[in-house]
Amino acid sequence: MFARRLACVAAVGVAALAASPAANAAAKIQHLVSPGGIEAWFVQDSTVPLIAMEYAFAGGATQDPANKPGVGNLVADLLDEGSGDLDSKTFHERLDRRAIELSFQIARDQFRGSLRMLRDNKDEAFDLLHSSLTSPHFDSVDVERIRSQVISGLRRDTTNPNALAGRKFLELAYGDHPYGRPSGGTLESVPTITVDDLRDYVHHVLARDTLKVAVVGDVDPATLGQLLDKTFGDLPAKASLTPVPDVVAAKPPQQVLVNLDVPQTVITFGGPGIMRHDPNFMAAYVVNHILGGGSLSSRLYKEVREKRGLAYSVYDALLWMDHSALFIGNTGTRADRAGETIAAVEKEIKRMAEDGPTQQELDEAKSYINGSQMLALDTSSKLAQALLQYQLDKMPIDYIEKRSEIVNAVTLDQAKQAAKQLWSQGLLTVVVGRAPTTVAQPATITAPAVKAD
Numbered sequence: 001m002f003a004r005r006l007a008c009v010a011a012v013g014v015a016a017l018a019a020s021p022a023a024n025a026a027a028k029i030q031h032l033v034s035p036g037g038i039e040a041w042f043v044q045d046s047t048v049p050l051i052a053m054e055y056a057f058a059g060g061a062t063q064d065p066a067n068k069p070g071v072g073n074l075v076a077d078l079l080d081e082g083s084g085d086l087d088s089k090t091f092h093e094r095l096d097r098r099a100i101e102l103s104f105q106i107a108r109d110q111f112r113g114s115l116r117m118l119r120d121n122k123d124e125a126f127d128l129l130h131s132s133l134t135s136p137h138f139d140s141v142d143v144e145r146i147r148s149q150v151i152s153g154l155r156r157d158t159t160n161p162n163a164l165a166g167r168k169f170l171e172l173a174y175g176d177h178p179y180g181r182p183s184g185g186t187l188e189s190v191p192t193i194t195v196d197d198l199r200d201y202v203h204h205v206l207a208r209d210t211l212k213v214a215v216v217g218d219v220d221p222a223t224l225g226q227l228l229d230k231t232f233g234d235l236p237a238k239a240s241l242t243p244v245p246d247v248v249a250a251k252p253p254q255q256v257l258v259n260l261d262v263p264q265t266v267i268t269f270g271g272p273g274i275m276r277h278d279p280n281f282m283a284a285y286v287v288n289h290i291l292g293g294g295s296l297s298s299r300l301y302k303e304v305r306e307k308r309g310l311a312y313s314v315y316d317a318l319l320w321m322d323h324s325a326l327f328i329g330n331t332g333t334r335a336d337r338a339g340e341t342i343a344a345v346e347k348e349i350k351r352m353a354e355d356g357p358t359q360q361e362l363d364e365a366k367s368y369i370n371g372s373q374m375l376a377l378d379t380s381s382k383l384a385q386a387l388l389q390y391q392l393d394k395m396p397i398d399y400i401e402k403r404s405e406i407v408n409a410v411t412l413d414q415a416k417q418a419a420k421q422l423w424s425q426g427l428l429t430v431v432v433g434r435a436p437t438t439v440a441q442p443a444t445i446t447a448p449a450v451k452a453d
Contacts, residue, residue, distance in 0.1 A: 041387045043215070049119040051219050075106075079133065082137040102128060134235065140195070164260065208236070249428070266431075267341060268328065270329055284421070286407065287357055293317055353419055356420070
């Protein structure tokens with residue numbers, strides 16, 4: 001889940017001015033308002049007879065009860081397990097028969113959904129989505145079956161070094177804040193979740209006032225407006241969300257060791273990041289590409305993999321949420337070389353914080369980021385995902401057209417300032433594996449700073 005989240009952040013961080021049909025349509029983004037007042041960003045594209053919709057409600061995993069993490073995740077797994085007058089088996093048969101792709105996902109700050117269908121099956125697809133959102137069954141047999149699957153996954157995670165590292169890192173960064181809780185739940189919490197908990201979550205979170213929608217595909221605006229009203233119009237007008245305070249991740253440097261007898265030691269590192277609305281965000285995005293986001297071209301890859309042969313891969317990414325932000329990275333190495341690997345990562349990050357990138361590195365990063373736009377969004381679904389994320393990030397509707405100019409406007413001084421802001425404090429580090437003598441003992445964990453709303 002943690003890895004999927006990083007992948008999602010990396011994907012939506014790239015805009016589209018591409019040659020693909022979906023991306024060419026991006027210049028024609030419409031702000032559609034249905035007769036019932038449902039708003040959506042919409043791209044009408046008849047290149048292929050498909051419709052893709054992405055949508056999100058505010059709340060996400062932060063709305064789980066403090067003592068029951070995993071409620072929202074279980075809701076996401078169960079909404080398509082029977083609703084209305086359809087049991088789970090019949091519901092899935094209807095989806096399969098019409099090749100309708102319907103799914104739900106939990107994120108830290110949103111409850112998200114996806115719907116994809118052939119144009120001719122749009123009425124049935126939107127009907128099934130409406131049914132799942134407004135009249136889910138939560139039958140006991142389905143709840144217990146899905147609960148067992150979730151618990152099995154959580155048990156596997158207890159021996160998965162990457163899962164353990166991701167979970168422990170968020171605990172280290174955020175403590176008792178909702179961001180520090182595992183969104184998938186725990187082995188202790190998931191068995192205690194009741195059907196009433198699931199229904200309460202749906203009632204409080206799935207509401208029209210926080211809904212964001214993006215649609216790309218072969219449908220006219222009038223028809224889409226009717227479909228949106230039919231699908232979302234019966235939801236409550238207003239959500240009843242528990243306020244979530246702003247929080248700054250725990251101050252580095254700190255290091256935690258999680259003992260696990262596995263052949264390869266996993267190292268997750270990071271620290272406080274930069275919020276999406278920060279004026280220097282794009283400078284941070286570009287300089288992070290230079291440090292660890294550029295895969296084979298990044299400084300971390302060259303230092304850790306190419307020069308020293310310490311790891312197969314090493315990367316980092318910016319992760320921004322509604323109430324906080326992180327930079328976070330990951331690598332894996334032999335237990336007896338974990339200390340050396342950590343030292344190499346810390347040295348390279350310190351060098352970037354002190355000196356910043358070179359002009360050549362900055363120019364090459366800008367060129368790559370802008371050039372990658374040509375490949376970023378080659379399907380309707382990818383474009384819809386990006387348009388939804390831009391809404392959640394409170395970007396203007398013409399952001400796709402402006403993004404290359406924003407990237408090109410980043411100066412070397414801004415990049416150096418962003419590097420210092422991100423990496424001058426050191427690292428929060430979580431090491432999962434056999435305990436090498438070169439790894440420091442766990443430091444005292446300092447509670448993160450919480451700001452009032």
